[in-house]
Amino acid sequence: xxxxxxxxxxxxRLVERTRPQRLKETFPSMSLEQRNEVLKxxxxxxxxxxxxxxxxxxxxxxxxxxxxxxxxxxxxxxGPDFDLSHPVAETDVLVIGGGGAGASAALLAQEHxxxxxxxxxxxxxxxxxxxxxxxxxxxxRPEDSPPIHYLDVIGGGHFTNVPELVEALVKDAPYVIxxxxxxxxxFDKSPDGVMMEEHGGGTSRKRMHSARDYTGAEIMRTLxxxxxxxxxxxxxxxxxxxxxxxxxxxxxxAGAVVVNLETGIYSFIKAKAVVLxxxxxxxxxxxxxxxxxxxxxxxxxxxxxxxAGAPLGYLESMQYHPTGAAFPEQILGQLVTEKVRGxxxxxxxxxxxxxxxxxxxxxxxxAAFIRECLERGNGIVTPTGQPGVWLxxxxxxxxHGPGTTERALPAMVRQYRRFGIDMTKEPILVYPTLHYQNGxxxxxxDASTDVPxxxxxxxxxxxxxxxxxxxGNSLLEITVFGRRAGRSAATYAQGVTLGQPNLAHxxxxxRELEEVGIETGVIAxxxxxxxxxxxx
Amino acid sequence: MSEEQKATKELIPVYIMGxxxxxxPSLTIMKALEYAGYRLIRGVGCRGGFCGxxxxxxxxxxxxxxxxxxxxxxxxxxNMYLAQLPxxxxxxxxxxxxxxxxxxxxxxxxxxxxxxxxxxxxxxxACPQEIDxxxxxxxxxxxxxxxxxxxxxxxxxxxxxxxxxxxxEAQYNIAILARRLYGRYLAPRSPHLENRLSExxxxxxxxxLEELKKLSQDELKARYKARxxxx
Numbered sequence: 026x027x028x029x030x031x032x033x034x035x036x037x038r039l040v041e042r043t044r045p046q047r048l049k050e051t052f053p054s055m056s057l058e059q060r061n062e063v064l065k066x067x068x069x070x071x072x073x074x075x076x077x078x079x080x081x082x083x084x085x086x087x088x089x090x091x092x093x094x095x096x097x098x099x100x101x102x103x104g105p106d107f108d109l110s111h112p113v114a115e116t117d118v119l120v121i122g123g124g125g126a127g128a129s130a131a132l133l134a135q136e137h138x139x140x141x142x143x144x145x146x147x148x149x150x151x152x153x154x155x156x157x158x159x160x161x162x163x164x165x166r167p168e169d170s171p172p173i174h175y176l177d178v179i180g181g182g183h184f185t186n187v188p189e190l191v192e193a194l195v196k197d198a199p200y201v202i203x204x205x206x207x208x209x210x211x212f213d214k215s216p217d218g219v220m221m222e223e224h225g226g227g228t229s230r231k232r233m234h235s236a237r238d239y240t241g242a243e244i245m246r247t248l249x250x251x252x253x254x255x256x257x258x259x260x261x262x263x264x265x266x267x268x269x270x271x272x273x274x275x276x277x278x279a280g281a282v283v284v285n286l287e288t289g290i291y292s293f294i295k296a297k298a299v300v301l302x303x304x305x306x307x308x309x310x311x312x313x314x315x316x317x318x319x320x321x322x323x324x325x326x327x328x329x330x331x332x333a334g335a336p337l338g339y340l341e342s343m344q345y346h347p348t349g350a351a352f353p354e355q356i357l358g359q360l361v362t363e364k365v366r367g368x369x370x371x372x373x374x375x376x377x378x379x380x381x382x383x384x385x386x387x388x389x390x391x392a393a394f395i396r397e398c399l400e401r402g403n404g405i406v407t408p409t410g411q412p413g414v415w416l417x418x419x420x421x422x423x424x425h426g427p428g429t430t431e432r433a434l435p436a437m438v439r440q441y442r443r444f445g446i447d448m449t450k451e452p453i454l455v456y457p458t459l460h461y462q463n464g465x466x467x468x469x470x471d472a473s474t475d476v477p478x479x480x481x482x483x484x485x486x487x488x489x490x491x492x493x494x495x496x497g498n499s500l501l502e503i504t505v506f507g508r509r510a511g512r513s514a515a516t517y518a519q520g521v522t523l524g525q526p527n528l529a530h531x532x533x534x535x536r537e538l539e540e541v542g543i544e545t546g547v548i549a550x551x552x553x554x555x556x557x558x559x560x561x
Numbered sequence: 562m563s564e565e566q567k568a569t570k571e572l573i574p575v576y577i578m579g580x581x582x583x584x585x586p587s588l589t590i591m592k593a594l595e596y597a598g599y600r601l602i603r604g605v606g607c608r609g610g611f612c613g614x615x616x617x618x619x620x621x622x623x624x625x626x627x628x629x630x631x632x633x634x635x636x637x638x639x640n641m642y643l644a645q646l647p648x649x650x651x652x653x654x655x656x657x658x659x660x661x662x663x664x665x666x667x668x669x670x671x672x673x674x675x676x677x678x679x680x681x682x683x684x685x686x687a688c689p690q691e692i693d694x695x696x697x698x699x700x701x702x703x704x705x706x707x708x709x710x711x712x713x714x715x716x717x718x719x720x721x722x723x724x725x726x727x728x729x730e731a732q733y734n735i736a737i738l739a740r741r742l743y744g745r746y747l748a749p750r751s752p753h754l755e756n757r758l759s760e761x762x763x764x765x766x767x768x769x770l771e772e773l774k775k776l777s778q779d780e781l782k783a784r785y786k787a788r789x790x791x792x
Contacts, residue, residue: 057782151606151614165757168791172769179773180785188774196770199757209658209741211710211748218749229788239715242611246718247744250737254655264602286602319607355589355636359609435715439691440610443634556592557600 028353028445033454036405039377040415040452047371047379048423054382060389067392067399069457070342070492075312081537082331083475089340089464090311097328098538099549102268103282103291105532109271112280112295112526114260116142117518118511119280119296121267122326124152125241125500126302126483128248129507130514131259134300137515141259142294143252144283146266146303146321146552150249153304153319153484154503157241158362158436159225160233161504162497163198166222169230171195178498181227181386182463182491185339189470190489194498197505202234205504210247211236213433223367225496226347227386233497238362238434241500266325266552269531270299270333270479273524278333278478280526286552295526297518298478300510301326302503305462305484308554311343314459315358325550326485330466332534335474339464339487344494347372347390349458351413353444358458361437363387363496365416365453368433369424372455373415374403380414388493391457398456405454413454422449461499463490472510478521480514482506573639576622590617590632590643604647610634613719616689619643629687629721649720651731654738663746665704672735675701677728684722684732690715694722694732701735709736710743 027034055063065071077094078086089097118134120127123145131141143149164174174195179186202220206212213221213235222231236243252259267281271293280295303326307318316322331337348361366372366383372390374380374397381393394414398404404412421430430449431438441448464487472480483503490498538544572583575593582597591608594601606614615632622640632645654671661667668675675698684694692715700708713736722732760766776784 057786147606148612148614151612155611156607156609165751165754167753167756171761171766172773173788175770175773176781176785176788179781184778184781192770192774196761196766199754199761203754203758206750207745209744211714211740211744214748214751216749218751219753220751224791229790231791237714239611242717246737247741250741251658253653254657256655317609319609319612320601320605354587436610440634553600553602555600556595557598558596559598
């Protein structure tokens with residue numbers, strides 16, 4: 026079978042012809058100077074005209090994509106006179122977001138004595154966590170160490186990461202693996218129990234732990250199952266995203282207003298502490314890019330935290346995953362896990378030639394793909410006009426033995442087979458896709474923010490990864506900082522005395538918008554993208 | 562032929578819960594719903610085939626067979642009659658994973674209905690992940706937790722198996738219990754991990770990390786460049 030049109034099949038013949046030689050040689054990696062050069066010329070973050078500095082709030086001047094700035098500068102759903110006198114529920118810790126970070130936070134908060142409510146926009150677990158395929162980093166092999174992991178993280182992030190956050194990430198990592206194992210997660214292991222670990226882009230040691238190519242899904246369903254086992258202490262409310270944080274008269278967090286997506290009813294949930302774990306904003310489609318993100322990824326947390334007074338950072342940097350599906354059209358932009366390259370598949374151009382080291386950090390790899398297609402004209406163009414480069418997936422079985430791809434990448438194989446492509450026999454076409462929000466709300470190592478009682482974990486935060494995240498560090502981040510946020514929030518909740526809940530910050534926000542003369546016409550957070558066709 | 566007629570000619574009819582819409586033939590069911598004007602809240606999640614929110618049942622006009630798929634991964638066909646199943650009620654047992662034994666007895670006491678499986682295979686036919694659900698249920702009936710965990714591994718927990726089961730099983734909930742029992746109790750433990758934890762516990766890396774945290778950007782760059790890369 027070949028799901029490819031004849032023109033693309035011709036290029037595949039060239040890829041097959043160069044394969045025997047390529048199996049013996051890998052394109053050299055770039056120096057730091059070469060990396061900078063390709064990034065400046067081709068990475069979407071360097072297109073100045075697609076960015077804007079926000080004009081209001083504590084981080085006035087922070088540059089971010091125009092699409093995001095429009096939302097951050099948007100109007101609240103509710104007015105300052107919204108009735109807070111009858112909360113529908115009261116709890117110690119309110120977790121906003123039902124992905125891996127939220128679930129981790131809920132579990133740890135509960136273990137530290139808190140009653141917890143999780144509110145989530147879609148179903149519990151319908152989050153980017155389930156879509157993370159490749160793996161989770163942790164320096165647990167004798168050849169590796171947390172300090173080596175630290176250097177990889179900070180070099181990948183262009184040396185701008187917050188040191189204390191990186192330290193927390195790499196030092197907690199082995200504990201997180203142990204925690205997940207004890208919760209019953211099925212890691213890939215050799216028969217003697219040794220974890221099977223691979224390289225990811227920008228790693229100097231093999232430390233990518235995996236669960237086939239369902240690593241995130243396996244983490245999410247395990248954490249979700251565990252949360253459900255603790256239903257006496259943790260209540261989950263689905264289809265109820267938060268639209269505004271509530272503060273008290275001392276400026277402490279006092280809960281949030283949520284909206285029931287099915288009835289449209291807004292209600293106040295009172296809480297002594299809030300963990301914000303709402304993820305990123307891929308569904309804002311910066312610069313028109315397709316995205317790997319789930320349907321609800323609309324940067325809500327950045328909006329909520331910022332209006333409540335929490336500073337933002339690093340939002341001038343977004344991650345474009347080098348290998349989004351470029352063909353077939355039906356799966357455009359969906360993730361092709363980095364593990365495909367980790368297992369040996371090389372990126373090659375339409376002539377079947379290598380043009381980049383397969384495992385550069387993601388931003389560098391993505392920029393090199395764009396250069397190969399747009400500047401050098403060596404990309405393959407699909408019938409719908411989408412450019413891409415080949416990822417020579419059949420190399421995996423040649424290198425590691427027949428059946429490896431099917432065993433290590435069942436989700437990928439199934440994905441392509443649904444569209445008539447056998448990736449164990451034919452290469453797959455890829456192009457960068459919007460993947461991850463490197464920046465977000467600033468946090469400290471204990472997951473606290475500048476707003477008392479507001480804790481934060483996961484993609485909504487900024488600083489851990491500097492200006493570029495390495496593969497396998499987001500599943501790590503959500504668990505490391507999810508756990509820290511849960512623990513910190515529960516401890517904080519025990520000591521805090523709440524004052525009178527109010528929405529004075531909403532009034533102040535509206536006033537500031539009016540003073541500066543901003544009217545973006547957007548009610549934020551937007552909660553869901555609008556893909557429905559409105560014309561007939 | 563006018564442009565409009567040409568465009569219409571390229572569209573195909575699909576029936577969303579019995580109502581006819583004309584949609585482009587290249588779309589997935591999910592995108593066809595949106596093309597038809599639906600703004601989805603239920604029945605949509607990751608849009609990438611991983612979350613199991615968009616389980617869909619469909620028939621093709623004139624074909625008696627019932628088909629299942631994920632709306633985000635299945636391309637529309639002419640005269641497709643479809644309905645989404647965004648939620649299906651299913652029982653799950655509550656347990657403390659730390660207090661269980663990885664045995665058949667555990668499985669049967671938490672889910673006695675395992676033994677009611679008829680082996681009819683309707684679940685296998687309904688699975689959009691092509692998992693042989695019947696086979697893992699058979700493994701469960703034999704108490705083979707490791708096999709049940711392995712076969713069920715790619716499960717998204719969409720619930721289509723449970724929706725079709727004449728024996729009223731919630732297969733996917735039973736399967737995650739098997740996987741967690743396997744992961745916690747039956748899978749061999751990594752000796753490296755234990756060693757590393759005791760090293761961290763004893764502060765073995767603290768000095769090195771403290772030093773790294775204090776380095777200037779230029780010093781860090783030099784260290785970074787000097788890293789050796791494991792082949």
